[in-house]
Amino acid sequence: MSGPLSDLREAVVAASGAVAGSAGGSSAPPTLERPKKAGFGDYATNAAMLLAPRAGVPPRDVAGRLADELEQRLGPSLERVEIAGPGFLNLFLSDPWYIDALAHVLAAGDAFGAGSADPAERVSVEFVSANPTGPMTAAGGRHAAYGDSLARLLAFAGHDVTREFYINDIGGQVRRLGESIQARARGEAVPEGGYEGDYVLEIAERIPGAASDDVAVVAERGVQLLLERIRRSMEAIGVEFDVWFSEGSLHAGEPSAVRHAFEELASRGQTYRSEGALWLRTSAHGDDKDRVLERSSGEHTYFASDIAYHLNKLERGFDRLIDVWGADHHGYVGRMHAAFESLGAPKGALELIIMQFVNLIERGELVSISKRRGDFVTLDELLDQIGVDAARFFMLQRSHDTMVDLDLDLAREQSNENPVYYVQYAHARIASILKKAAATRVSAALDVAARFDGALEPAERTLVKKLLAFPDELAEATERRAPHRIAAYALELAQTFTAFYRDCQVVGAQGDGVEAFRLALSVATKRTIARALDLLGVSAPEQM
Template identity: 60%
Template sequence: MSDPVAELYAAVEAASGAVREGGETGSSRPTLERPPKPEFGDYSTNAAMLLAPTLDQKPRDVAERLAVELTERLGEGLERVEVAGPGFLNLFLSDQWYRRASAELLAAGEEIGRRAAEETGRVLVEFVSANPTGPLTAAGGRHAAYGDSVVRLLEFAGRGVEREYYVNDAGGQMARFAASIGARMKGEQPPEDGYEGEYVIELAGKLEAEGLAPDDLDALERRGATLMLDEVRGTLERYGVEFDSWFSERSLHDAGKLDAVLDDLREAGHIYESDGATWLRTTSFGDDKDRVLLRAGGEPTYYLSDIAYHRDKLERGFERLIDVWGADHHGHVGRMKAAMQALGRDPEVLELVIMQFVHVIDPDGRSQMSKRKGEFVTLDELLGDIGTDATRFFMLQRSHDTTVDLDLELARRISNDNPVYYVQYAHARIASILRKAGEEKVEGALAADPTAVSEPVQQAEKELLKRLCELPGEARDAAERRAPHCMCTYAMATAADFHAFYRDCQVVGAGGEGVEGSRLALCTLAKRAIVRTLGLLGISAPESM
């Protein structure tokens, strides 16, 4: 076990159990948290306040009894425990606890922060999935960074995960795209609802040079999509996002999957005809109205493709499907869940993450990105201006349900102010210290037994060590909540704790028996933690800056 905090928590739960004496279990589990003030100790728990009602005793009295139990269980790891406020238990940990924690973190090696897998089962994360009708926009960059990081978090949590890009290479949008290319080839404006972006003109020129005819819309559609998709692939590669599969919507049509799923739904009695169209009775499953699967003209809707697609995912053996969708698709959530039920599946296995927009700030104010209108900042532009690391951090810092404002001017300016450099700088500083100490010294420090040191542990060392101990819990929470932004916050806090440690504690040449060694070990731990944290965000950790 390389998780000292989990051990502390286990002790709190055990003490709780002992005091409860088999009585009723409270509805919520006790907390173990870093209290807001140093006077409140290293960790505190609300266990007594949770137990008090079920025991019908005063919280502070329960706390006193818990304190006795905890003292017994934690032994010399505990310096003292205090009952405070309405019934909090404040734990003050001994230097010995910190040395032991250090030893445990060291034992984890490069796997620092990893916990034993709690869930298994393969997961498919589908994200970006932008139409191949134009370049990736900044919004695509947000989706890509998010989806990729969620996959990294899940992998780290021990799950088998794959990344998939669904290519909408069929349907009405593609037809409009082809028509727009054709129009540009003839020197005309794109049709209404067409794609007005400049890149279409460029694309038209390219296709013309290849000898395609402006009226051969089918060829324009296929070739145009291929070229756009190649561009998207290139951008994602530069961005460090690698998909395991690119799933073509067209391939579903070609394989007859739409007809197959339609037949099955019909057989299950969920389908009816009306106004010449074919409908799925989604209202049976909580949707507010029924949805069309086949238009009056017999053309399948995107919805039908999507049902066939999701069934295909399940047939490929994934036990959990995570789709990252833009906010403009949130209206589809209900019907997609309904479709899962219509297929006789548990709608819970399908998880839909709705990503809020990226707004572009221009001098006139905010404008939403529109690929059709050609108003957007491309991901390539961002990568050119501020690079992959800064872009990723910027995109991941905010929770997925918060709108991100992107001011390109600011983004360029922000480059050096981007918090990612703060974190990377901490890493580079550590690397510099370790270089100065030399390999031999560092290896010796890592091989030594931290618990053998008797010099006092400085406050800054304790703070840093506590932060490092949080990594397993943070990474697990971030994975479970599909919330990479938590890792950004953690990275900042870890870097800040390191910088404070750097200020207060000399490492190389530090006096005191074993002090230099234990600090080199601490530096190594911090370095590993930062590498891990940034790695989960898909961001590099440079050895020097």
């Protein structure tokens, strides 16, 4: 990838190489970062400090030689370079460099920041996968927002992404759901360990014969109805799954997918029988102990289904499987990785991402969430109260491995102060500026901005730098599966634009080419904000 920043980085690396020369040996690549303090240059590098120990020379001496090299290599792009502190090189770039950098951003168009995937892979992202024994909870919304945003990031990077929802539509919990529905239909108390939420009664009323039919049939109908509801909730939060995968389907057909998986594992010598059950040697792959696949009763465990499911995904040709799981599944990670290896799959191709909990807060108190007791806030309620954009941004602001507290009253109260509106407002404000300038002037500006030869304001340089940071920010957010970094970036970009808006009149700006340059800068910012919001699944309104 080429661009103003990678050119800079290359120059630093090349200069390092030249100075290192006979000293030989390579160390960690030098950093190129945007210093926090304005006085420390536009970009700073620690190259001299990395080189110093090898050369056996004080860092500041090395820095001096590096500075000379950089001045030669960068020519007029470099205004000046300073040696500071323990041996940092602070680079001050010239206005032509900034003008050229903006032209680069504009030329990249909608693809600005895209395509960091190397290599591009076929990736399956499985997330939410909520049990169809109740409505989507607000906590499920966090999984939805996270998984979907991660999928968007991966796709934008160039991967071929499939979003999957795994439906646990068989097993004890489904039977309990059926029993609970039937009990409600008969006007009886829900059995011990059953589902007590009001939705069970609603479901019961929608199933003709719920009171008398076979409980398995009632359960199946119940799952169907709840699944429809879950689909609608997913649509409401803007998540579209490519595949809804039924656990039950893994047990159908001859041989079933589960049987096929068992055979695959057996042929690899990974299973054995003991105490009447079929076991998998997960302890041979780092798990604490071996695990049961087929119970002594002849029934398959959930684990057996899951192995068959992952084998199925491998056989569909995915290079990488990403599962987003709740924190309560953490104990399951070791055995899943072990099973994956037992199938002969490459170790690193399975990523299990653990999402920390969403705590429900009521009147300042932590409420224990229980789907069984019907004690939860639904995703639909949350969306009704604060809307999709605020909900998604709220959920995506935090890293997936920190807990989130959700106080619905507070969320409603504070939704007006949700930072998402600040970002959207910046976008709408730019739209308003561009509208005022009229389309013809804007498109003309895009043509001539690269030839601007005036002096730039500090706010303009800061904004260009912020835009240039987007590709790296994106690549890091994608690689680290951390969409919350994009939320933070979007907010910072909006702030940076707002500072520019305050300091620099755009429409009607005085000076030759100044208005055109600022219009072009506004266009680039608007696109980048829209892109960042899109990757979060948040809308970018033209007006507010």
